[in-house]
Amino acid sequence: MAEEMLLTDDFLRQLINVGEVDILVGLRTHNNANTIEPVIRAIQTGILQCFPRERVGIVNADGGSQDKTPELIVGASIDDVWSVSKVYALRTLHSISTRYATSPEPGTALRTILAAADLLHAKACVVFSPDSTTIEPDWLQRLVRPVYNDNFDLVSPIYRRQKFEGALIQNLLYPMTRAIYGYRVREPYASEFAISGRLASDFLNKESWNDESSRLGAEIHLTVAALTGTYRVCQSFLGSKAQDRGASDLVAAMRRTVGALFSSLDSDFPLWSTISGSQLVPTLGAQSEVVMEPARVNRKRLREMFATGVAQLEPVFRSILSESTLSELQRIATLEVSEFNYPADLWAKTVFEFAASYHKSVISRDHIVQALVPLYRGRTLTFLLENRDGSGEDIERNLESLCGDFERLKPYLLEVWADRK
Amino acid sequence: MREIIITELTQAFQDLVRGFAHYLPRLIVMLIIALVGWMIAYLLKVLAHSILRLTKFSKLSENAGATQLLSQAALPSSTELLSRFVFWVAWVGFILLGVSVLGIVALQEYISQFFLFLPRLFVALVILYFGLLAASFFSRAALLAAVNVNFRSSRLLSISIRVIISIFALSMVFEVLGVAKETMLITFGTVFGAVMLSLAIAFGIGGKEVAREFLEKKIVTGKKEEKEDEVSPL
Numbered sequence: 001m002a003e004e005m006l007l008t009d010d011f012l013r014q015l016i017n018v019g020e021v022d023i024l025v026g027l028r029t030h031n032n033a034n035t036i037e038p039v040i041r042a043i044q045t046g047i048l049q050c051f052p053r054e055r056v057g058i059v060n061a062d063g064g065s066q067d068k069t070p071e072l073i074v075g076a077s078i079d080d081v082w083s084v085s086k087v088y089a090l091r092t093l094h095s096i097s098t099r100y101a102t103s104p105e106p107g108t109a110l111r112t113i114l115a116a117a118d119l120l121h122a123k124a125c126v127v128f129s130p131d132s133t134t135i136e137p138d139w140l141q142r143l144v145r146p147v148y149n150d151n152f153d154l155v156s157p158i159y160r161r162q163k164f165e166g167a168l169i170q171n172l173l174y175p176m177t178r179a180i181y182g183y184r185v186r187e188p189y190a191s192e193f194a195i196s197g198r199l200a201s202d203f204l205n206k207e208s209w210n211d212e213s214s215r216l217g218a219e220i221h222l223t224v225a226a227l228t229g230t231y232r233v234c235q236s237f238l239g240s241k242a243q244d245r246g247a248s249d250l251v252a253a254m255r256r257t258v259g260a261l262f263s264s265l266d267s268d269f270p271l272w273s274t275i276s277g278s279q280l281v282p283t284l285g286a287q288s289e290v291v292m293e294p295a296r297v298n299r300k301r302l303r304e305m306f307a308t309g310v311a312q313l314e315p316v317f318r319s320i321l322s323e324s325t326l327s328e329l330q331r332i333a334t335l336e337v338s339e340f341n342y343p344a345d346l347w348a349k350t351v352f353e354f355a356a357s358y359h360k361s362v363i364s365r366d367h368i369v370q371a372l373v374p375l376y377r378g379r380t381l382t383f384l385l386e387n388r389d390g391s392g393e394d395i396e397r398n399l400e401s402l403c404g405d406f407e408r409l410k411p412y413l414l415e416v417w418a419d420r421k
Numbered sequence: 422m423r424e425i426i427i428t429e430l431t432q433a434f435q436d437l438v439r440g441f442a443h444y445l446p447r448l449i450v451m452l453i454i455a456l457v458g459w460m461i462a463y464l465l466k467v468l469a470h471s472i473l474r475l476t477k478f479s480k481l482s483e484n485a486g487a488t489q490l491l492s493q494a495a496l497p498s499s500t501e502l503l504s505r506f507v508f509w510v511a512w513v514g515f516i517l518l519g520v521s522v523l524g525i526v527a528l529q530e531y532i533s534q535f536f537l538f539l540p541r542l543f544v545a546l547v548i549l550y551f552g553l554l555a556a557s558f559f560s561r562a563a564l565l566a567a568v569n570v571n572f573r574s575s576r577l578l579s580i581s582i583r584v585i586i587s588i589f590a591l592s593m594v595f596e597v598l599g600v601a602k603e604t605m606l607i608t609f610g611t612v613f614g615a616v617m618l619s620l621a622i623a624f625g626i627g628g629k630e631v632a633r634e635f636l637e638k639k640i641v642t643g644k645k646e647e648k649e650d651e652v653s654p655l
Contacts, residue, residue, distance in 0.1 A: 164652045164653075165652070165653045166654070166655060167652045167653070167654050168654030168655060169654070169655060189655060191655075250654060251569055253654050253655055254654075257655065295652065297652055301571075304571075308568060308571065308575075312567075312568050312575045312576050313564065313565070313568055316564070316565070362480070363561065364558065367561055367562065367565055370566070370569060371565060373568075373569045374568060374569065376654075380652055384652065
């Protein structure tokens, strides 16, 4: 979709009325009327408390809400917040909205926000999730300050999480991004983040927008673009993360995260193939925080779905996995819950073989991502079992060991990548 | 008497020589056409082989399940098979062209029929290939979707889809070739109907408990399905 198509005449008119801004706050919405009000209030309070002198604009990219979400955003008056915070805004706060499509497309929504940031010459662009019910006013400054004051280009969030939350990030996205690109970014797929105007413009002009997997997993591609380009990346601790509403569909979540990460490997091969080990990125606040709340998980069902997947998808796995990996998975599938163990090194090998098969398109790329779902369930079960009685430090130690395996086995990825199967 | 026999024999021999002399140039032309045709057919085979290798046709065939079928039937790879097919079609075409030069009236009709049949054969092969490809793609898509929602008979569902699409493609192939049209139509109708009926019966009997539970949860009690097996991935 061309930039002219993203910016409709009406939206362009609204942007012209806004003029230039220092900070642009982006909200990607679709039927978020139930949660949007506290988010808007927190953003407005954050603006009054931390950026009263800056020119700030709120841009809502809506994917066809039927519950008047855009009206709630545009209609939220900063005066209501003033009565609580007792701080005056020195500038007019503009809130504008556009409907980019009749159904939600997170990539297109992000592109619309970046196009607006580019047009308004924003120095910093921050994106918040409309589902962030746990948002605090100071999240705004925690994300924006490093860009606005310290010239960072990407500020990735760190959350306080329940100990089993974010299993896909902890078991795949973080270890793999870290092993591939050599930077320890805890949330490569972030729903809240801030970027500099320079990164926004550069990323907006990337040709990868024409690729479907790039549009689907734009957040991953943005992180990868920042890590592989000449950009300064840091992390900022925010607080408790609200449950991701869109994460309930595991296959869809895998498509927009794992699919996007795998597809990024194609174009960046010359860059990542030479990287070994990993380095810390500057972090403001805690590196990680875990809440020890008990979670209700049906382990038996996870094991059953893993075992069924390994048995039923055998013909599919034969085109993706090596003989040794497949036979090892078949052995694990026979284990009962009490003795179940999908070892970290085997998991790393599995993911790397999937990534290489994705690169070679041995079967449809979407089918490759879908085939990983039952195996991820098996790995999740091991993650639950090994951290069941563990403290925050134990979980961190296990995660570090998993990341170590991904980094150690990176030469194996290069081997299977080059192998002409 | 002796002279008559000698004259007749001479006449017959002269006729034979004349006939042979009449046909010899045509025969030579035919042989030349066949020889040149062989060379062109060979070149076409090499060209087809290279194009198929460049376009990774063997991978496509593997995905379509055609490679598996061929190896089970002890046949060469799909790339090799298609290259040979191109060679033989081209060479037989040239031979028939050469034969037509001989001017044998009885053969002319068969030769023209062969050339008329070639486009249909090509279309039939294309339909068969894409049919197998579609059968493989959709059966795999169904298998993955079914496994990921924990559907118990995923493999059965996948095989059913593969069989239905394959039979549909085959019936189209036979229709294009004009071979056993009615038989294939009846076979397809029977198999399709049988599969649908058995699926309906299987779902009806096997799924009545599931359906009852689902309806009880959704309509009678209004309770939402309890999801306790998913750990938030993101």
